[in-house]
Each structure stands twice: as C-alpha cells, then as structure tokens.
Amino acid sequence: MSVYHVTAMRDQAVAMLACQPGKIIVDGTLGGCGHARLICEQIVPGGTFIGIDQDQDAIDQAHRVLPIGVPWIHIVHGNFVDLPLYLSQLGIDAVDGILIDIGLSLHQIEASGRGFSFNRDEPLDMRMDARNATTAADMVASMSERELATVFSRYGEERWAMRIARHLVATRKVTPITTSGQLARLVVEAVPAAARRRKIHPATKVFMALRIAVNRELDVLDRFLETAVDLLNPGGRLCVLAFHSLEDRIVKRRFRTMERPCTCPPSFPQCVCGRRPTVKVLTRKVVRPSAKEIQRNPMARSTRLRGVEKL
Secondary structure, X not given: OOOOOXXXXXXXXXXXXXXXXXXXXXXXXXXXXXXXXXXXXXXXXXXXXXXXXXXXXXXXXXXXXXXXXXXXXXXXXOOHHHHHHHHHHHOOOOEEEEEEEOOOOHXXXXXXXXXXXXXXXXXXXXXXXOOOOOOHHHHHHXXXXXXXXXXXXXXXXXXXXXXXXXXXXXXXXXXXXXXXXXXXXXXXXXXXXXXXXXXXOOOHHHHHHHHHHHHXXXXXXXXXXXXXXXXXXXXXXXXXXXXXXXXXXHHHHHHHHHHOOOOOOOOOOOOOOOOOOOEEEOOOOOEOOOHHHHHHOHHHOOOEEEEEEEO
16 A cells, blocks of 8 residues: 655654543644654543644544544544534533644645646645635636736745746646646746756746635644643643744734733833733744755645644
C-alpha cells in the first residue's frame, strides 16, 4: 500500500500535548492520522479521542488505521472551527488537549485529483471539503482582475499578482480555465523570464493563495483560536502546526494576546482594564523540525509548532 502521508513533527507535537492515560484529546485535522495514532496509544486506558477532518479521504484513512468501533474514539467529518458543537453533541464540557495541523497532506497533493499541485493536470477544485460549493475554478472564472490580484497578494504574497491576474482574465475571455495544469502554464507565461528561472516554481504562491481562499483557511483559524482555550480544562494544552508565515503570524498573535491581554497604556502604574492572562505560552521561540526530519520528510521543512497551556 502506498504511503498516505508522512506526518510532520509527530513526536514533538504529541509530546507538547502532554498526553496521559485518561485524558480527553482532540486532533482537529486528522490527515494521515500520524498524530492520531500516537495520541491514541498514549491516552489508554481511560482516555477519549476526538478526531476531526473536513476531507472525506482523511475520514476514510482514519477508518483504515485507527481502532474504530471502540467507544472512546469518535471520528467527525467536519471542520475544527465547529469543535464546540461536536463536543456538545458528545456531552463533553472540556478537553485536555487540542492539536491543529494546518497544511496539505501528501495524499491531497499526489492522489486526491483536486488540483492542489501545479505539477499535475487535474480539475481545478482545491476544496478540502467537497461539500463546499465554491471551487478554485469558480473563483478564477468569476473574480475581477483586482479581486484575483488581491487574493494572490494577500494570501500568497505574490510579487507579480496583478500581472498574473491580468493574464488570467484575458485568457478566460477566450477559453475557460478549468485545470491545475492550465493554470500553472498561464502563471508561468505571466511572470517575467527571470522569475521562471528560480528554484521555486512560479505558480507556487498562486496555488497556495487560491487554496487558502477556497477553504477560507486563515479566517477559520483565527475564529477558532479566538475561543479555543475556552474548550480546555485547566492545565489543558492547545498546539498548532503551521506551514507558512501567514498562519504562523495569526497563531503567534493570538497566543501572545491570551498571555498578555492587558490593554492599559505602559505609563499606568497598575492594570485597570481587568483583563487577566488565560494561558502560559509553551514556545517562547517557535519549534522547527530537525535537520534529520527534513532530510527524511522534505515536506516538513516549513513546519512551525507553537503551544499554550490554559491557566
């Protein structure tokens, strides 16, 4: 059987969760279930595991590799932003750990057939949850030149955003843009010759930006972090694996605000706003994968791990 996914920073992330027998742990992004399997091993006997993923393929993978059917494992096809609802349905008030791994799986890139990779010619879909209505092709077909440029610039930090958007809009007037291979070729055509000679494929940032926009990834992450700590028991931990700077900035900012919520001016002799810290940050510096892990799993090279513990 082919490898579904090689989990990034599996041991470091699960160690930060401080799993123990009897704990209630949530994996909000099952993916290939690398984290999930290790968590399940560490919380028995007496533990409870809740695994969530919006990708049906990941849910199918969970049913293949986890001991589904035992009463302490719960698998949910959904988005981690709806965790409060899922816990309520299970009759669980709070949990001891939450792990979120925000990134593409090897399976999504290589075998999902949804156009996540610029190296493949597949339908331009990019939905992680096929139940959602809008695909990447829909966005490319319907957004104005300025709207497309904004997506490429904001979510991909693409230098040639306007130039690429202009070329896409001009092309779609003649022929629909419906596949990942077609989009990749158009991006290459749009950027200057010097940009085509760089190590990173010219379409890398555009594909990332479209994927983020289609799945509303940054908005979902920010909304989740706003209330996630409320779902933890005292001493419970929230750990997030991010894969690019936009995600990591959101996580870092949210964690810092939870640890230092005071809004009083520095000149005030004492706090009068009444806001108190709700967490202790566990990662003063972001944790990165080792050189050995990157050599074994190149997809892990951009991974950033941060965590907090509820006070």
